[in-house]
Amino acid sequence: MSRISADEMRQLLKVYFIMGSNNCKENPLKIAEEAFKAGVTLFQFREKGNGALTGEAKYHFAKELQHLCKQYDVPFIVNDDVELALELDADGVHIGQDDEAAEQVRKKLRDKILGVSAHNLEEAQQAIENGADYIGIGPVFPTSTKEDAKEVQGTSVIRVLKENGITIPIVGIGGITPENAESICEAGSDGVSVITAISHASSPSGRVQMLKQAVERGIANQA
Ligand SMILES: Cc1ncc(COP(=O)(O)OP(=O)(O)O)c(N)n1
Ligand SMILES: Cc1ncsc1CCOP(=O)(O)O
Numbered sequence: 302m303s304r305i306s307a308d309e310m311r312q313l314l315k316v317y318f319i320m321g322s323n324n325c326k327e328n329p330l331k332i333a334e335e336a337f338k339a340g341v342t343l344f345q346f347r348e349k350g351n352g353a354l355t356g357e358a359k360y361h362f363a364k365e366l367q368h369l370c371k372q373y374d375v376p377f378i379v380n381d382d383v384e385l386a387l388e389l390d391a392d393g394v395h396i397g398q399d400d401e402a403a404e405q406v407r408k409k410l411r412d413k414i415l416g417v418s419a420h421n422l423e424e425a426q427q428a429i430e431n432g433a434d435y436i437g438i439g440p441v442f443p444t445s446t447k448e449d450a451k452e453v454q455g456t457s458v459i460r461v462l463k464e465n466g467i468t469i470p471i472v473g474i475g476g477i478t479p480e481n482a483e484s485i486c487e488a489g490s491d492g493v494s495v496i497t498a499i500s501h502a503s504s505p506s507g508r509v510q511m512l513k514q515a516v517e518r519g520i521a522n523q524a
């Protein structure tokens with residue numbers, strides 16, 4: 302196995318669905334399956350916050366979601382928990398600035414996908430040096446999903462990265478909906494990562510399709 306190419310990574314970032322059991326009002330597996338059928342390109346298991354599963358229950362839920370991902374050929378990324386990712390032989394890990402050091406995680410993951418959150422040019426450059434395959438930028442818009450989210454930045458940080466020659470695949474996160482997704486990709490993001498937009502949608506499949514179309518329009522309008 303070798304590291305994922307930037308082109309392949311960009312394709313996977315188009316509609317990146319992130320979910321944990323506490324983000325759902327209905328059966329999470331049903332929501333995920335509907336979303337996968339409609340064309341989610343990448344999935345992140347993020348089981349954290351109020352009411353999140355722990356221990357065995359977390360492990361079994363992760364296994365069920367990973368199984369579903371395999372059925373629909375959607376790569377399975379684990380948020381924060383590097384040991385869980387290795388135990389499950391997941392496709393990758395996403396870590397932030399306050400998580401285990403990216404350099405160390407890259408060594409543990411070998412060629413698996415490594416996503417790193419960045420909030421400015423310096424953090425993005427450091428993440429690239431440490432072996433990230435993509436960078437998550439946000440919160441782009443206000444979100445109530447992450448209590449400890451940093452300041453809302455709009456599309457400014459994405460634009461700064463592109464203006465400074467950053468070519469690593471980028472995905473925006475935070476408060477993203479089909480209505481604002483186009484502007485994020487137009488600014489230089491390769492796709493959108495969303496929790497609520499899909500997990501709370503009355504029609505997850507309809508929402509995925511709308512996000513997909515908005516992303517394609519935004520990419521077509523990139524400078
Ligand atoms: C794609 C993507 N981008 C950013 C994040 C946020 O990661 P982090 O800052 O570590 O915060 P938590 O998600 O761990 O609360 C993400 N998860 N995914
Ligand atoms: C995990 C995370 N990191 C920055 S904002 C955010 C939450 C995104 O959730 P939503 O798509 O519901 O705004």
Ligand SMILES: [Mg+2]
Nearest residue numbers: 381396397400
């Ligand atoms: Mg984290």
